[in-house]
Amino acid sequence: MTDNMFKGFSVPIYFTDKRKMSNTLTKNLLVRRIAILVFTSFSMIAHCQVISYMDSLNVGKYKGMADFQYKVVENDTILDGPFQLQRSNLGALLSKSDYSFLFKGVFKENYPNGYWKFQFGEFQSDSITQVLDYQYILNITGTQEEAEGILDNGKPDGIWTITKNRIKDSELDEVLFKSTIDFENGVPQKSLRIENEGSILVGRFLRYGLAHDEWTLYSEDDIDVVERWYFKDGRLEKIELNADGENKEINLYQSRILDGRIITLDDNYLKILSVIQQSVDTFDLSQSPINKSLAANAGYYGKIDGILSELGESAFYPEFKVKVPYHPIDSLESAQMDSVKTLYQKSKLISESLLNDTQLTILKMADEDAHFLHSVVVAISENFVHPLGDVLSYHESNILQYVPINELIEHAWPNGKPSTEFVVIGQKNENKIFKGPQASDFDFTQNNIASIYKMAHYATLSLDSIQQVLNDKLTKDKRQQEFIALEERIIAQVNQLNNDLDSLSDKLPLKYMKSFEKIKSTADQNLTRYSKMEETKAKTKFGRHLVRCFESMDILTKALAQQPDRMQVIKEKYQDAIWNPFMANIMNEEVKKRITSAYQRVLIPHLLDRVETELDCDNVDELVGLLNNTHQRMLEMRDEDTSRLERKLKREQDPLVIIQLFNLESIGKTEK
Amino acid sequence: MKVYCKNIVWLSVAFLSCFLSTILAQEAEVLPEESEFKDPSTRVWFNTYGNIRISKRLFWDAQTHFRFEETEDTPFIGQIGQIYNRHAIGYIYSKKVNFSLGGVVRINFNTDENSTARNVVPEWRIWHQYQFAQPLYSAMIYHRIRIEHRWTQGFEENSEYIFRNRWRYMFRAKVPLTNHKLVPKTLYVSPEAELIMQSGKEVVGSVMEDLRLTTTLGYIVTPRLTLAAGLMYSQGQTIENAGIFKQGWTMRFHVYFSPDIRKVKNKLPAIHLDD
Numbered sequence: 001m002t003d004n005m006f007k008g009f010s011v012p013i014y015f016t017d018k019r020k021m022s023n024t025l026t027k028n029l030l031v032r033r034i035a036i037l038v039f040t041s042f043s044m045i046a047h048c049q050v051i052s053y054m055d056s057l058n059v060g061k062y063k064g065m066a067d068f069q070y071k072v073v074e075n076d077t078i079l080d081g082p083f084q085l086q087r088s089n090l091g092a093l094l095s096k097s098d099y100s101f102l103f104k105g106v107f108k109e110n111y112p113n114g115y116w117k118f119q120f121g122e123f124q125s126d127s128i129t130q131v132l133d134y135q136y137i138l139n140i141t142g143t144q145e146e147a148e149g150i151l152d153n154g155k156p157d158g159i160w161t162i163t164k165n166r167i168k169d170s171e172l173d174e175v176l177f178k179s180t181i182d183f184e185n186g187v188p189q190k191s192l193r194i195e196n197e198g199s200i201l202v203g204r205f206l207r208y209g210l211a212h213d214e215w216t217l218y219s220e221d222d223i224d225v226v227e228r229w230y231f232k233d234g235r236l237e238k239i240e241l242n243a244d245g246e247n248k249e250i251n252l253y254q255s256r257i258l259d260g261r262i263i264t265l266d267d268n269y270l271k272i273l274s275v276i277q278q279s280v281d282t283f284d285l286s287q288s289p290i291n292k293s294l295a296a297n298a299g300y301y302g303k304i305d306g307i308l309s310e311l312g313e314s315a316f317y318p319e320f321k322v323k324v325p326y327h328p329i330d331s332l333e334s335a336q337m338d339s340v341k342t343l344y345q346k347s348k349l350i351s352e353s354l355l356n357d358t359q360l361t362i363l364k365m366a367d368e369d370a371h372f373l374h375s376v377v378v379a380i381s382e383n384f385v386h387p388l389g390d391v392l393s394y395h396e397s398n399i400l401q402y403v404p405i406n407e408l409i410e411h412a413w414p415n416g417k418p419s420t421e422f423v424v425i426g427q428k429n430e431n432k433i434f435k436g437p438q439a440s441d442f443d444f445t446q447n448n449i450a451s452i453y454k455m456a457h458y459a460t461l462s463l464d465s466i467q468q469v470l471n472d473k474l475t476k477d478k479r480q481q482e483f484i485a486l487e488e489r490i491i492a493q494v495n496q497l498n499n500d501l502d503s504l505s506d507k508l509p510l511k512y513m514k515s516f517e518k519i520k521s522t523a524d525q526n527l528t529r530y531s532k533m534e535e536t537k538a539k540t541k542f543g544r545h546l547v548r549c550f551e552s553m554d555i556l557t558k559a560l561a562q563q564p565d566r567m568q569v570i571k572e573k574y575q576d577a578i579w580n581p582f583m584a585n586i587m588n589e590e591v592k593k594r595i596t597s598a599y600q601r602v603l604i605p606h607l608l609d610r611v612e613t614e615l616d617c618d619n620v621d622e623l624v625g626l627l628n629n630t631h632q633r634m635l636e637m638r639d640e641d642t643s644r645l646e647r648k649l650k651r652e653q654d655p656l657v658i659i660q661l662f663n664l665e666s667i668g669k670t671e672k
Numbered sequence: 673m674k675v676y677c678k679n680i681v682w683l684s685v686a687f688l689s690c691f692l693s694t695i696l697a698q699e700a701e702v703l704p705e706e707s708e709f710k711d712p713s714t715r716v717w718f719n720t721y722g723n724i725r726i727s728k729r730l731f732w733d734a735q736t737h738f739r740f741e742e743t744e745d746t747p748f749i750g751q752i753g754q755i756y757n758r759h760a761i762g763y764i765y766s767k768k769v770n771f772s773l774g775g776v777v778r779i780n781f782n783t784d785e786n787s788t789a790r791n792v793v794p795e796w797r798i799w800h801q802y803q804f805a806q807p808l809y810s811a812m813i814y815h816r817i818r819i820e821h822r823w824t825q826g827f828e829e830n831s832e833y834i835f836r837n838r839w840r841y842m843f844r845a846k847v848p849l850t851n852h853k854l855v856p857k858t859l860y861v862s863p864e865a866e867l868i869m870q871s872g873k874e875v876v877g878s879v880m881e882d883l884r885l886t887t888t889l890g891y892i893v894t895p896r897l898t899l900a901a902g903l904m905y906s907q908g909q910t911i912e913n914a915g916i917f918k919q920g921w922t923m924r925f926h927v928y929f930s931p932d933i934r935k936v937k938n939k940l941p942a943i944h945l946d947d
Contacts, residue, residue: 578895581723581731582928583812583846583854584768584805587895 050081057085059310062101079107079312088121093140097124103307110312111154118304120145123167139169143176147304154314155186162300179297181318188318194293199226201293209321210234211265217290227290234262234323236273241288250277250285257325261402265294265320268399272324275394275403275411294320324402329449336453337395343456344388350463351381359474362487366531368427370473373466375424376434383422384459387412391452406447417444417451420458436462483535486543490527493550497523500554504561515560515611519553522615549617556611556620559627563604570599570634592642594649598658599634606655626664633662703877703915709907712919715741716749723762723930733760733772743783755779760799772801776820782827789827796823811847812854816866818842836872838881846890856895862888868908877914882906886924898928 050071057066064087070079088100100123105116123142130137144167149160164177178195181188187209194201203215215229227241235257239250252273263269270285277285285291301318308314329337354360354377364371390412394400400408409417420439426432436442442458444451498520505516526546533539574596575588590596607626615623637645648661659665722734735758742750760774776797782789801818820838825831844864851858868882888902904922909915 578932579764579767580854580892580895581762581764581770581930582721582898583892584770584803584814585807585812585854586767587855587892589856589895 059085059103059307062103062307063087064101068107078110080109082106083112083311093123093125093138094127097122097142099123105151107312108153112151112308112312112314113153114150116147116149116151118145118147118307120303126169141168141170143167145300147300149183151308151314151316152185154308154312154316156181156183156316156318157185158183162297162304164300177296177300179300183318186315186319188320192318192320194297195220196293196296199289199293201290203229204231205320206233208262209319210262211236211320211322215290217293227288229290231322234321235260236322239285239288252276253325257323259326260323261326262321262323263399263402265322266298267295268397269322269324271394271397272399272402275408325404327401327404329401333449336449337392337400340388340453340456341392341395343453343460344385344392347380347385347456347459347463348389350460350467351377351385354463354467354470355381357474358488358491359484360470361491362531363473365528367473370470371427372424372432372434373470375426375432377463377466379418379422379424379434380459380462383413383418384455388452388456388459405449409447409452417455420444434462437465482540483543486540486547489547490530490543490550493547493554494523494527497550497554497557500557500561504557508561509564511608512560512563515608515615516557518612518615519557522617523550523553526617545617549620552617552620552624556615556624556627559624560608560611563627566631567600567604570596570631573635573638592638592646594646595634595637595642598649598652598662599630602653602655603630603658603662626659629664630662633664637662703913706915708916710910710916710918712905712921713741714748714750715739715753715920715922717922717924719924719926721926721928723928725930725932725934727934729764731762731764733758733762733774735759741783743785745785751783752781753783754781758799760801768805770803772799772803774799780824780827784827787827790829791827793825793827795825797821808845810852810854811845814842814844814846816840816842816844834872834874836870836875839869839871840866842866854892856892858892860890860892862886862890862900862902864888875911878909878911879914880909881911882908888924888926890926896930896932898926900926900928902926 050069052067052069054067055065056063062085064085066083066085068079068083068085069081070077072078083106084102084104086100086102086104089098092098098121100119100121102117102119104118105112106114108114121140121142121144123140123144125138125140128139143164145162145164147160147162149156150158159180159182162177162179163175165172166174166176175195176197179193181192182190187207188205189207189209191202191204198220199217200220201215201217203211204213206212211229211231211234213231215231216225217227219226225240225242227239229239230237235253237254238252239248241248241250253276270288270291274285297318301316305314305316308316354374360370360374364374391408394403394408420442421433421435423431423433436458438461439458442454444454444458501516501520505513508516526549530539530542530546533542574591574593576591577586578589579585580587607623607630610619611623645661649658652658652661717737717739719737720735722732724732724734726732735756737754737756737758738752739754739756740750741753742748745751756776756778758774758776760772762770762772764770776795776799778795778797780793780795782791782793797820799818799820801816803817804815806813818838818840820840822836822838823833824836825833842864843866844862846854846860846862848854849859849861854860864884864886866882866884866886867880868884869879870881871879884904884906886902886904888900890898890900892898902924904924905920906922907917907919910918
């Protein structure tokens with residue numbers, strides 16, 4: 001007995017690398033093993049002795065009370081026997097809400113085997129209790145997910161149903177999701193049925209899980225079919241769907257697939273289809289309701305697979321199979337695609353760093369060459385780098401061999417592949433031609449992987465050479481940190497100004513557009529002037545002046561954008577409610593009409609006109625001051641005794657006189 | 673010649689009717705078998721209504737009307753029948769209720785060309801009025817009770833004043849047509865009905881002096897000026913014989929104005945009557 005006990009103490013419990021059981025489990029087990037072994041050591045004789053575990057346990061993100069059995073074989077922990085992990089917390093439920101789960105089933109030699117049940121709940125309670133037969137009863141409201149079925153050596157076998165129900169006062173309120181799939185040794189059989197968000201998807205399988213016949217999605221509210229996928233032995237012939245009340249037909253694999261491969265119906269398959277579909281722009285397949293239902297279903301299966309994989313061995317995934325044509329890729333092509341990846345990453349890095357370089361943004365305004373090369377980088381980015389990224393994603397998902405290369409090229413370059421020479425628009429709207437280094441050596445007119453590789457190579461070479469030229473320019477043009485910081489501020493200020501000009505102009509009447517255009521052009525002129533200046537102290541001074549100037553222009557933009565609202569405020573302010581004895585009601589009467597008319601018809605048009613014609617960095621503050629002070633004075637004058645002013649305003653059309661009479665001049669000056 | 677003959681015929685008819693009416697007047701008790709309705713006469717009235725604020729709650733109600741009526745020679749607008757001056761001091765009890773008390777002097781012109789009696793006689797009244805307004809959807813409705821104590825005399829030399837009381841109730845609505853409420857630059861339509869009853873020693877049986885049905889179209893130019901025009905049908909018992917009814921069609925043109933002669937500082941706040 002003593003021997004046994006010693007033996008028991010000395011038996012270490014190891015988890016092999018193969019095991020995915022979490023660290024916490026390891027820790028818990030190690031900490032508690034002494035206690036457990038004391039209880040079990042009497043019956044423990046051999047290494048394969050079954051040990052019971054009953055304590056808290058973490059499985060992935062699920063932490064609950066576990067009750068299971070395991071044995072240790074050759075230092076590996078092997079789950080064997082009934083397993084249960086659950087959590088629910090009454091205190092949490094009563095105070096706010098509780099999430100609960102229950103995983104219950106049997107393991108055999110580390111494989112889930114036999115009947116399994118999974119429950120996930122999220123509940124609130126109204127905390128009203130009832131006592132019935134020595135039990136407290138409490139109503140709960142929330143959602144419950146439930147999955148149940150039989151697993152055979154970790155693979156689903158027989159009918160599996162997964163449901164998500166909305167529970168209201170402990171009664172089933174609504175079925176949010178329900179999928180029923182019949183498996184045989186992990187392969188879906190006969191048919192599937194998925195209810196999701198008010199739609200029902202029904203589909204058929206052949207014996208090996210191949211999708212077959214019509215997969216149809218009905219809407220629960222509508223008798224019409226929403227979408228139909230026509231399979232023939234795993235080959236998707238066409239999709240019919242009703243999008244926005246319009247019937248669409250997307251033809252896919254119309255003819256027999258001679259050399260085909262069987263793959264899983266998943267996101268990658270959808271990606272393949274998006275290349276195959278003959279009318280590219282008709283429908284975004286990721287929006288397909290059938291795809292959405294399948295994705296939802298895959299999500300639920302994935303959740304359970306995650307839990308089972310954490311515990312033991314499992315392959316719990318609904319492997320719906322489809323057949324696609326196979327376009328073999330030889331080892332050379334495969335190597336070329338790997339090179340494309342390297343080249344693409346380099347091109348992307350260069351183009352992004354150039355396009356985000358604020359120094360270059362400044363330089364291109366003064367330097368015609370820099371402007372040209374910047375435009376070339378934009379063009380290479382759009383015509384080479386981005387489409388190459390698209391093609392590469394097929395290689396990385398390992399599905400390049402399932403799409404015809406010419407169709408993939410058409411998909412990535414819908415307007416045709418670019419050539420080695422291409423035209424960009426110069427600074428003065430003239431056409432300029434770019435030709436990269438060794439352009440004559442590159443011919444990517446053919447539709448094959450070699451061409452793709454050449455394009456990637458050409459793009460990298462071109463970007464590399466451009467970067468060198470621009471770097472030289474920027475280095476030659478290397479300026480002190482102060483300049484860079486200053487320019488970043490200027491650019492930030494200009495961007496802010498342009499954003500405000502764009503966003504605020506939407507709501508404004510047309511007559512303000514000219515002022516906005518003038519602000520924009522004045523800012524541009526000053527910026528151009530700045531970028532053309534020699535790098536001297538004067539340039540720094542002017543740069544600082546510009547920061548302040550653009551700030552004021554932004555304030556002016558905002559003041560102008562407010563002007564229509566301000567005029568409305570003034571209009572309402574200069575109204576007096578008077579009692580009309582004949583109607584016996586209150587009517588609004590305009591008062592101080594000479595003041596409001598001078599404001600509306602003379603003063604504001606005059607200020608707008610000044611902005612449109614003579615706005616500059618030197619007078620922007622004055623104009624802002626005048627606009628703001630005019631509004632302020634108008635608000636004040638409503639309550640002042642203005643009879644003398646009104647007499648003087650009679651038929652006055654001169655804005656300068658009005659500015660004087662309104663007493664704005666002095667305020668404008670001091671503001672400035 | 674033909675015109676002359678026609679005039680002769682009309683004159684004789686007029687003379688005869690004058691003669692008959694004298695007899696009927698003397699035998700006023702004799703009612704006709706059935707009610708008799710005289711041919712309607714046509715009239716044109718030009719009315720001005722002034723409502724001048726003199727303090728927070730008091731206003732001067734100043735109305736001057738020029739009333740024309742048709743005669744044989746002046747068929748359409750007619751000739752001046754009455755010039756009518758109505759004045760009162762009004763009291764604004766609330767925005768919806770006001771009262772007035774004042775006097776009327778009316779100059780009556782003798783429009784009977786054949787009459788040898790006086791051409792002009794005055795008529796005196798003391799009047800008081802109680803007006804109530806209430807909003808109804810976008811429209812306003814008004815009830816007006818006006819009581820007048822009236823001294824009138826005929827055109828004959830040395831004729832005695834007779835005293836009568838008039839009891840008037842008017843219902844009126846103002847419905848805006850071009851706006852959702854009665855505000856400036858709004859056209860409105862105003863149907864109205866007024867019943868004028870009278871009493872007094874001289875009134876024997878003829879208690880319904882006038883029933884006036886009017887429709888007016890008005891335009892609110894500013895809160896202080898409104899123009900309106902309308903057509904009125906009226907009927908009522910003649911004082912001579914309760915069985916005989918006079919009728920009339922009247923075109924009415926109105927100018928409503930309400931200046932405020934108070935100093936600016938007294939005007940504010942203009943509308944807060946209940947403060």
